[in-house]
Amino acid sequence: MVRIVRGIVALALLSVAAAAAAQKQPAPFAGGDPKAGKTIVERDCVSCHAKQFAGDPDRMYTRPEHRVTTPQKLLAQVQACNTNLGKSYFPEDEENIAAYLNSEFYHFAP
DSSP states (O other), X not given: OHHHHHHHHHHHHXXXXXXXXXXXXXXXXXXXXXXXXXXXXXXXXXXXXXXXXTTOTTHHHHSTTOSOOSHHHHHHHHHHHXXXXXXXXXXXXXXHHHHHHIIIIIOOOO
């Protein structure tokens, strides 16, 4: 019985470690939560970006001439949108958004 419990605990720890490794983000938003960021992006960003790009909000991130070329620029762009649109996001919200956008579109390494 003890072996079974130890095996289950070991498996659980490996699963948690693998999930954490898969979610690592670059330094400027290393503490960001992509799931929380996705919620904010879907609520506040998609409709505006869709208007700018003929109904294709993802084009904001995938167009060849996009401005975001580093993790620092990604966070700076999120911060600029927050300021320019008066969203009043907290810094952790900005990090969450950047973490989501990085995991979904940019794929900058940690």
